[in-house]
Amino acid sequence: MTAIFEHFNFVVVIVLMMTGLFVVFATQNMIKKLVGLSVFQTSVFLLYISLSKVSGGQPPIIAKKDLHGASYPADGGYDAAPDSAYQAAEVLYSNPLPHVLILTAIVVGVATLAIGLALVVRVREVYGTIEDDEINKIDYNENLEGVAR
Amino acid sequence: MQIMSLFPEWILSHGAASIVVVPLLLAVITALNPSAKLAWATVLGVTALCVFTALGLLLQVMSYGPIHYNMGGWAPPLGIGYYIDGLNAPLLLLISVVAFLCTLYALPSVIAEVEPKKRGPFYAAFLISLAGLLGMVTTADAFNVFVFLEVSSISTYVLVAMGASRDRRALSSSFNYLIMGSIGATFFVIGIGFLYMQTGTLNMMDMARLLQEIGPGDRVVQLAFAFIVIGLGLKLAMFPLHMWLPGAYAYAPSFFTAFLAATATKAALYLLLRFTFTVFDPSWDYIATAVMILLAGMGIAGMVAASLQAIFQNDIRRVLAYSSVAQVGYMLLGIGMATTLGLTAGYLHMINHAIMKGALFIAVGAFWYRFGITQVSDMRGLGKTMPWTMAGFTIAGISLIGVPGTVGFVSKLILVEAAAENGWWWAIGVIVATSILAIIYVGRMIEKAYFKPVPQINDRPVLRNEAPLAMLIPLWVLALASLVFGIQTEWLTSMAEAAAQVLSAGPNTDVPGGAYVLPKVTGGH
Numbered sequence: 001m002t003a004i005f006e007h008f009n010f011v012v013v014i015v016l017m018m019t020g021l022f023v024v025f026a027t028q029n030m031i032k033k034l035v036g037l038s039v040f041q042t043s044v045f046l047l048y049i050s051l052s053k054v055s056g057g058q059p060p061i062i063a064k065k066d067l068h069g070a071s072y073p074a075d076g077g078y079d080a081a082p083d084s085a086y087q088a089a090e091v092l093y094s095n096p097l098p099h100v101l102i103l104t105a106i107v108v109g110v111a112t113l114a115i116g117l118a119l120v121v122r123v124r125e126v127y128g129t130i131e132d133d134e135i136n137k138i139d140y141n142e143n144l145e146g147v148a149r
Numbered sequence: 150m151q152i153m154s155l156f157p158e159w160i161l162s163h164g165a166a167s168i169v170v171v172p173l174l175l176a177v178i179t180a181l182n183p184s185a186k187l188a189w190a191t192v193l194g195v196t197a198l199c200v201f202t203a204l205g206l207l208l209q210v211m212s213y214g215p216i217h218y219n220m221g222g223w224a225p226p227l228g229i230g231y232y233i234d235g236l237n238a239p240l241l242l243l244i245s246v247v248a249f250l251c252t253l254y255a256l257p258s259v260i261a262e263v264e265p266k267k268r269g270p271f272y273a274a275f276l277i278s279l280a281g282l283l284g285m286v287t288t289a290d291a292f293n294v295f296v297f298l299e300v301s302s303i304s305t306y307v308l309v310a311m312g313a314s315r316d317r318r319a320l321s322s323s324f325n326y327l328i329m330g331s332i333g334a335t336f337f338v339i340g341i342g343f344l345y346m347q348t349g350t351l352n353m354m355d356m357a358r359l360l361q362e363i364g365p366g367d368r369v370v371q372l373a374f375a376f377i378v379i380g381l382g383l384k385l386a387m388f389p390l391h392m393w394l395p396g397a398y399a400y401a402p403s404f405f406t407a408f409l410a411a412t413a414t415k416a417a418l419y420l421l422l423r424f425t426f427t428v429f430d431p432s433w434d435y436i437a438t439a440v441m442i443l444l445a446g447m448g449i450a451g452m453v454a455a456s457l458q459a460i461f462q463n464d465i466r467r468v469l470a471y472s473s474v475a476q477v478g479y480m481l482l483g484i485g486m487a488t489t490l491g492l493t494a495g496y497l498h499m500i501n502h503a504i505m506k507g508a509l510f511i512a513v514g515a516f517w518y519r520f521g522i523t524q525v526s527d528m529r530g531l532g533k534t535m536p537w538t539m540a541g542f543t544i545a546g547i548s549l550i551g552v553p554g555t556v557g558f559v560s561k562l563i564l565v566e567a568a569a570e571n572g573w574w575w576a577i578g579v580i581v582a583t584s585i586l587a588i589i590y591v592g593r594m595i596e597k598a599y600f601k602p603v604p605q606i607n608d609r610p611v612l613r614n615e616a617p618l619a620m621l622i623p624l625w626v627l628a629l630a631s632l633v634f635g636i637q638t639e640w641l642t643s644m645a646e647a648a649a650q651v652l653s654a655g656p657n658t659d660v661p662g663g664a665y666v667l668p669k670v671t672g673g674h
Contacts, residue, residue: 037332108303
């Protein structure tokens, strides 16, 4: 039981991931399939972001002053050399890289969803339905007859 | 080297980046271009430049060894590194050459199949897809691979759906491909996430080095391997995960089908090779087992099942699409043996299959362009009505079967040799049996074309109506290539051997600039 709470982020990720995949496979409705796909992709975003947290780490922005009592010279700002106490201070930052990666992955996910929805609109225009099994039935008959429209 | 002086300085110093960046940047300009002719000319220029650059890179790799390129001057593992060696340089040339030939072919084919106002963006999407494939093959950064994988996939979904003006099934096929492709890419990125969790780096060489330190016992790394293999298996149409492929190949615009069939699955297969053999350690137990049981096993299953399915298809494009799944099986079987000879066979078949499948799909597009033919039964008399096109189709077809004197024979022979060396006698039996199945599904089409009378319209036979020159030239370049490389086997085989040597050398831990030490944050500059 404690193992579950210690790895709470993974539990959330796994539940979301499986929900998303199940929706993609179980439903015949194309819009719902895309919703499932989005949930699935979002679970991966959570996985990345949750693993970037370093316990006790602060946001990865270089602190200007008041860091464990050390500070820059008052007038210097970022350009001046930090004093020796500042240099000696061990600073623990959270890892910023996964956030950047996931920013890219979110863009990819949005693009996929947009293309998918555009396709569903066209499918609705051409087939008159967005149920996958009905479309498969229509396509199957066409494949047998070999009639292209 | 004398020959290197043919190439300008920028190819030698920045070729690795420019082969990806140039198509990507010019795609934007092409998309805004109002004139379809001008867009086509841009694409032709870009693909010609890619061929030239890829040739320069290949020669550079062959004479000076692997190329490390630091994107933006930031040294890996912090920066994104591009890495070209004997494994991916031939593939870069292959993709570029196929893209160039397909672009030649696109001029008549796109006019027939795509609405006028969509042609500019259509070419732009093609350039993006090309840039994505080239990027997947060039980059040495694991997350960069995912980005390029999605760049090429998303433009591929669009391009497949563009076939809807010809056949509405393109839409449902594209949607299926989108669902399956996104699941595959997401599985891949989960795998990369697990690897990042354990190693803290994204550079493939640095990852390989740290994985060596972690060792084979780590559960998270094992999980990462499973996710990466399944994700890439979806992308490369490994047997039970191939359901998206027949529809996508059959209903995409014929120009894009030729390009897709010749390159897309190959780039994914390259990634599988790169990750399995040079990032993970193939001598680890679970990886050796997965390679032997999963890759070779699914390869064999795919060879048999997809060849059988190909026999029962009515649509020519679906026959060839199922045949593609079967051919991926041959490549996986070679890779599954994990010996140098087996890897050579798998890699060689990858190149050879691109040559012959490209030619076959170009010919099928020409049949549609002249007569609207998509069904095997409608191929009656094509030997008389389109003799040159049909001759090219036949050469590529017999190469697909593996008749001596063609490229298909060379790679199958090496595959049989590798199986014999491994003592896998049953595999030889399966290779021969599936080649016989290939005789049935290719022979069925050739028989219709040459031994059935020309169809009659209003009691008069259909007149000869050859495909335009812009279609015949790429078709015959590929068909002749499959004959020439079937006789002059040395060149392609030595490249495949070089690639196999890269793979059998085990994990590549050659991080440029040495191992990475986390810098202590000191603030200030």
